Amino acid sequence: MSHDPSLAQADPEIHGLIRAEDQRQRESLRLIASENYASRAVLEAGAASLTNKYAEGYPGRRYYEGMDNIDPLERIAIDRAKALFGAEHANVQPYSGSPANLAVLLGLCSPGDVTMGLSLPAGGHLTHGWKVSASGIYYKSVQYGVRQSDHRIDLDQVRELAREHRPKLIWVGHSAYPRTLDFAAFAEIASEVDAHLVADIAHIAGLVVGGAHPSPIPHCAAVTTTTHKTLRGPRGGLILCRKAHAKAIDKAVFPGLQGGPHNHATAAKAVAFHEAAQPSFREYAQRVVANAKALAEALMGRGYELVTGGTDNHLMLVDLSNRGISGRVAAKALNGCGIELNGNSIPFDERKPFDPSGVRIGAAALSSRGLAPAHMATVAELIDAGVTEAAANEGEVSEAFATQLRGRVAEFLSDFPAPGL
Numbered sequence: 001m002s003h004d005p006s007l008a009q010a011d012p013e014i015h016g017l018i019r020a021e022d023q024r025q026r027e028s029l030r031l032i033a034s035e036n037y038a039s040r041a042v043l044e045a046g047a048a049s050l051t052n053k054y055a056e057g058y059p060g061r062r063y064y065e066g067m068d069n070i071d072p073l074e075r076i077a078i079d080r081a082k083a084l085f086g087a088e089h090a091n092v093q094p095y096s097g098s099p100a101n102l103a104v105l106l107g108l109c110s111p112g113d114v115t116m117g118l119s120l121p122a123g124g125h126l127t128h129g130w131k132v133s134a135s136g137i138y139y140k141s142v143q144y145g146v147r148q149s150d151h152r153i154d155l156d157q158v159r160e161l162a163r164e165h166r167p168k169l170i171w172v173g174h175s176a177y178p179r180t181l182d183f184a185a186f187a188e189i190a191s192e193v194d195a196h197l198v199a200d201i202a203h204i205a206g207l208v209v210g211g212a213h214p215s216p217i218p219h220c221a222a223v224t225t226t227t228h229k230t231l232r233g234p235r236g237g238l239i240l241c242r243k244a245h246a247k248a249i250d251k252a253v254f255p256g257l258q259g260g261p262h263n264h265a266t267a268a269k270a271v272a273f274h275e276a277a278q279p280s281f282r283e284y285a286q287r288v289v290a291n292a293k294a295l296a297e298a299l300m301g302r303g304y305e306l307v308t309g310g311t312d313n314h315l316m317l318v319d320l321s322n323r324g325i326s327g328r329v330a331a332k333a334l335n336g337c338g339i340e341l342n343g344n345s346i347p348f349d350e351r352k353p354f355d356p357s358g359v360r361i362g363a364a365a366l367s368s369r370g371l372a373p374a375h376m377a378t379v380a381e382l383i384d385a386g387v388t389e390a391a392a393n394e395g396e397v398s399e400a401f402a403t404q405l406r407g408r409v410a411e412f413l414s415d416f417p418a419p420g421l
């Protein structure tokens, strides 16, 4: 054996699991709204020797030597991020979305300040002030929700709460909200109470740069995102902000919250930003939304109830209450059938978050494989087959049924190569 063996030689157990995961991702209908397929180029950059290097600080101002390649690389990533989103400043170092959000809080607020965000049960994110998160523990968090009547964000409530609590910062963003965000309306409210408006576009960043969702950049003090969801890059985070906040944000990321940036991730982000600037990415972003809309229609045509009655973005929330099965049980049964999605609370859910009433479905990963709206009837039919079978059998599907449906899913997907694998 060589002194520097390959992964397969050095650790067949881990190598085997990685190859099995490749295969699973190839053959599964991947509908988790926060997941995607990164390209081969992104994966290659993320596996580079840059992982060996320490680079605390920022380009030109580091605490280590040997920055010959790291500095230019991070500068390229920053320039590409700024150009892609049309932002005045970019910090490409956040390890992921949650650290990016905490860095914004650290940079723009003081502990104990009031913040406002969409509540987790209404589709918000933990780091938008939910009580168990640092964002809800170290800051006084006021949570807004969605209207009971149509499950859409209630801007009147946002305005009333903002006037009453005078927050320092207002979050606009979500993990599970299927409608367009009205950044301009939020900005008006934030400006009235002199709050920083911060958009978390982790889910929709790819749609924003692809022109399939309005951009928050003109309206916000800062914008955070992950780089791996609809944006289709590596696991990572990104903060964009106005020049006026650049110093505070950079200081919050390092040394406030993080140590050395993950240079291999920075390289992969730069590659993803380059890919997202291509015309083909625009086409992909439009197709994500068209696919989500077509899938929503096809599911509703089969009697499924969708929160808000449809979608404007890449995701939909399906309320399974009328199907006699919970979201978690359905998701588990579907997983055995090669269909991957997650159980999700629906607004005003009477069930517990660990076993909620709904499932969340996203169209980004299947759009990256090249599926088009015409294929969504089949996707809906495959989902329906699994849910119906599980509901009729107390949440279980037989091994024979699961094998047969898994085979159908794999056969259906065999015409659509999975990028990166």
Ligand code: DSN
Residues within 6 Å of the ligand: 033, 034, 097, 125, 175, 176
């Ligand atoms: N957990 C991610 C999601 O699935 O939406 C958000 O951080």
